[in-house]
Amino acid sequence: MSLYCGITRRRKSFWCCRLLSTYVTKTRYLSELKEDDDACKKAQQTGAFYLFHNLAPLLQKSEHQYLAPQHSLLELERLLGKFGQDMQTIEDSVLNGCSEQQEAWFALDLGLNSSSSINASLQKPEMETELKGSFIGLRKALFQLNVKDASLLSTAQALLRWHDAHQFCSRSGQPTKKNVAGSKRVCPSNKIIYYPQMTPVVITLVSDGTQCLLARQSSFPEGMYSALAGFCDIGESLEEAVRREVAEEVGLEVERLQYSASQHWPFPNGALMIACHATVKPGQTEIQVNLRELEAAAWFSHDEVATALRKDNPSYQQQNGAFPFWLPPKLAIAHQLIKEWVEKPTCSILPP
Ligand SMILES: NC(=O)C1=CN([C@@H]2O[C@H](COP(=O)(O)OP(=O)(O)OC[C@H]3O[C@@H](n4cnc5c(N)ncnc54)[C@H](O)[C@@H]3O)[C@@H](O)[C@H]2O)C=CC1
Ligand SMILES: [Mg+2]
Numbered sequence: 001m002s003l004y005c006g007i008t009r010r011r012k013s014f015w016c017c018r019l020l021s022t023y024v025t026k027t028r029y030l031s032e033l034k035e036d037d038d039a040c041k042k043a044q045q046t047g048a049f050y051l052f053h054n055l056a057p058l059l060q061k062s063e064h065q066y067l068a069p070q071h072s073l074l075e076l077e078r079l080l081g082k083f084g085q086d087m088q089t090i091e092d093s094v095l096n097g098c099s100e101q102q103e104a105w106f107a108l109d110l111g112l113n114s115s116s117s118i119n120a121s122l123q124k125p126e127m128e129t130e131l132k133g134s135f136i137g138l139r140k141a142l143f144q145l146n147v148k149d150a151s152l153l154s155t156a157q158a159l160l161r162w163h164d165a166h167q168f169c170s171r172s173g174q175p176t177k178k179n180v181a182g183s184k185r186v187c188p189s190n191k192i193i194y195y196p197q198m199t200p201v202v203i204t205l206v207s208d209g210t211q212c213l214l215a216r217q218s219s220f221p222e223g224m225y226s227a228l229a230g231f232c233d234i235g236e237s238l239e240e241a242v243r244r245e246v247a248e249e250v251g252l253e254v255e256r257l258q259y260s261a262s263q264h265w266p267f268p269n270g271a272l273m274i275a276c277h278a279t280v281k282p283g284q285t286e287i288q289v290n291l292r293e294l295e296a297a298a299w300f301s302h303d304e305v306a307t308a309l310r311k312d313n314p315s316y317q318q319q320n321g322a323f324p325f326w327l328p329p330k331l332a333i334a335h336q337l338i339k340e341w342v343e344k345p346t347c348s349i350l351p352p
Helices: 002-017 022-035 037-046 073-082 087-092 117-131 138-144 147-165 238-250 302-310 333-343
Strands: 048-053 056-062 065-067 094-098 104-109 199-207 211-216 228-231 256-265 271-279 296-301
Touching (some): 022 037, 022 104, 037 073, 037 094, 048 117, 048 147, 056 138, 065 138, 073 087, 087 104, 104 147, 147 256, 199 238, 199 333, 211 238, 211 302, 211 333, 228 238, 238 256, 238 271, 296 302, 302 333
Parallel strands (some): 199 271
Antiparallel strands (some): 048 056, 056 065, 094 104, 211 296
């Protein structure tokens, strides 16, 4: 008993003396801001704001990329004042991260929830001039952002969209109230709490050991092929979703599965992409493309895929009547999955 207490005491003092890492400190700070409205309001005073207009982020062009400018609360108040917007607009902002020095970051949409959407859209060009930037759709800008800004703006957009779409309680029909950080909404009449949600999507690179299977939808840019993707159905495990999607889309049965990585993806409405490698039995590679979902699917050799991966700037021009084959850009998890296979084609072949 006394020995046990001794160990406990020593452990306790070890934990107390240990300096928390920057990551842990930052995480705990963010968690406090999500729970404590007063602390979060205080953090807004010294925080930085990313601005959006109808879910399009404010960006500034710098050579070949876009940068996401930040604004202080003071700058924001000046801007809202100038455009005759209500200061209460700031209450619609959502917390989307913080710096290592614990400067909290927020996102605010100046075009949504406006008392007059006509007025808001009229003001957009003037706001852009005032802010020395442009509100650009995330689909257009995502691949020209650095990794940090892409991740921050994707999260912010998903949160802003979720709040815009969840203004009312689905049970009572009453308006719901957002907490200051925007990590939840509560119905004042029945106390139901709504939390922001992501939709799980599986993305699978199927291989037969020497080739990999890539497909394209008619909505993809010409010539671009990617791994097979699909929304998880309710009640499905990850493994079941992969097996079903591959069967539905190309008529094959996968037999082995290896998890690779995951990524938050802002389209269409904020998805959690879960990436896997999978294999089919040698000789069972005949594809039957489901044309309701895909425009085309095909097996590609290691060389073809490795060459396409090396292309930094895909050409959208037809060559000999066809569009050259290219792959999703680096930021997309599909790219990472394909790169992993090129570097180690056996990564999807696990012992049975
Ligand atoms: N980050 C990346 O590397 C990649 C991301 N993706 C993303 O994966 C997503 C899913 O891929 P798809 O092949 O389009 O999915 P999919 O194969 O499940 O087909 C889409 C269809 O599924 C139905 N559906 C079922 N549940 C849905 C839900 N919760 N939301 C929307 N539609 C639903 C709709 O009818 C829709 O037209 C795409 O929206 C795309 O943005 C796709 C490829 C690469
Ligand atoms: Mg699909």
